[in-house]
Amino acid sequence: MKVYSSDKIRNIALMGHSGSGKTILAEAMAHATGVTNRMGRIEDGTTLSDWDDEEIKRSQSINASLIPVEWADHKLNVLDTPGYPDFIGDVISALRVSEAGMVVVDAVAGIEVGTELAWQHLEQENKPRFIFVNKMDRDNADFQRVVDALNNTFEGHFVPVLLPIGAEDNFSGVVSVIEGEAYMGPEGKPGDAPAQLEEALEEAKLELVEAAAESDDELLMKYLEGEELTPEEVFTGLKNAIREGAVTPVFSGSAAKEIGIRAAMDLIISLVPSPVDAAPYPAIIDGEEGELPGDPNGVTAALVFKTIADPYVGRITLFRVFNGTLKSDSRMYNINKRAEERMGHIFTLRGKEQLPVKEVPAGDIAAAAKLNVTVTGDTLVEKGVNIVLPPPKFPNPLYAVAIRPLTQADSAKISNALNRLVEEDPTLKWYNDTSIRQLILQGMGDVHITIAVNRLKSKFGVNVVTETPKVPYRETVSKTAKAAYRHKKQTGGAGQFAEVHMRVEPGTDEQDLVYEWEVFGGAISSTFMPSIEKGIRQVMKEGVLAGYPVVKVKVAVYDGKEHPVDSKDIAFQIAGREAFKKAFHEAGPIFLEPIYKVEVIVPEEYMGDILGDLNTRRARVLGMDTVRGKSIITAEVPYAELLRYANDLRSITQGRGIYNIEFLRYEPVPQHLSQAIIDEAKREKEEK
């Protein structure tokens, strides 16, 4: 593909509710610009974006896809993101490298959960926003109703820039409000605006011109003096207003019928900030906070925002250059890993297709294959330069399952396969929790996990069964107790003898075991000190009450007895072990459970339901706040009560709630719940 200079590039992320038509919109842009000679269809699994097997199977996007299109001597890097909330990771990645987000809204359904989530995200990231009201060809499509709803629901000023000509079966074209020209049919044939739109056009134009004028003193003077602003002046002013979030332009069209697509691309070029407009970019330069000018002739720095790990194609690393120019076959330095990488032939991706490029100037997006150590979030720089670009910020996982390899062969392959999956998707995590003897796979929701499990099988041939994860309880004591144990085996052959007296008490946060020796006068020789400790540590690993590790105890051995011949290491290990168990039982044993900080964000009207539900989860509510119609509830909640929260919150709020969690600490389990943990452990043991 041809190399475009930084000012000719536009990076835009398509976002919004699942099914609003983002993938088809990207497809229509590719078709309109001659990339394909026919439109792919979701139903046939033939779109450029949704090429992955799982995407085709589910008829929905799972990964962000890059669809570069060339239009009017510009290159538009369209990033088609998934709308389903479990796949938020790729929305975050795509937005990190885009100058703007375009929220696609269904003209019939109007504002949906995914619209709200996308909007919230764009507000948080402070990115210029655009709305594309899609599916104007559908029965009951109503453009004005959507614009009104947007203005009533969200902060900001939503103004049409492309008005629809007709609707439903009669939807035939769009009119550009600023220039007054119509684009008719799929070819976008030039035409005149129909008379019945005159009033709406005038009104929208006035709003746009005012917004443009207000963003620039010079324009404002001209406007107030009654002079007409040229379309160029309106575009320039409007660009500022959009950047400040004062105005959100609203497009209309039909991706499937390919109407309004060329007009939309024209406006993206005019209104979306180019990488030059959007500079400077924050970066850590030589260890200090600084800025990069986005200069293609400056030092080179690129951010890796996505990795595709395909067992057949190999690893593909997508990056955006923020400064300088990255050249094919060059060597770059991964500053995070402190390692050199050979870039090989670089290419841009279009869906899964690789299109070679010679070089990538600041602002553009491209990919490299077979890098050695580089992962998502890393910065690649030219040798001798110390620049770190802020990585995309991914949320902590919300949902977990335990997975068990089905056969020995699966077991051998599983950790490699999981590593590859996680490399591709930073919102997926896995670890082996030895305290509960389970392999834990964490993600953003049940669909996310289901797909990960499917991929384990289809991509890596690893079969697993999933189970509910156990809560990683810990065992400890709440008071001081003493116990003594005598181990004696002196019937025939070599004898064993050891007697240990010990005191067990609550320990410190820093160490699981504080072990002290208070034996005076040589009742036990100190050579047996480590033997007793070994016995204690063995019990701590295995647990006393229900098989969970023992933590935070202080043990003092203060007396005992030994035998000149029969006392040996093993005898004291056994005595230490048994004495510890005895004392532990006497010392007010309790369970500790993990406590998480939970932040729930829901539309105000759900606040009561959320609080009521949290109440049943033993939550401690720390704060409640309402900001612009959204309630934010923070609470401390035991992990045991959060295992199904992703699903439960979804059903309480019809999917309109989001939350994030963060581990805080371990806390004692209330006494009345302890017995259930013990019973459950017993039941499991018997089953085995």
Ligand SMILES: Nc1nc2c(ncn2[C@@H]2O[C@H](COP(=O)(O)OP(=O)(O)OP(=O)(O)O)[C@@H](O)[C@H]2O)c(=O)[nH]1
């Ligand atoms: N009538 C009509 N249908 C459309 C239009 N655009 C998309 N569709 C259909 O809407 C369905 C969903 O379209 P997608 O492009 O997959 O939606 P998406 O926003 O990418 O959805 P996710 O990938 O799940 O986030 C498909 O069946 C499309 O054919 C349109 O303009 N008009």
Ligand SMILES: [Mg+2]
């Ligand atoms: Mg899609």
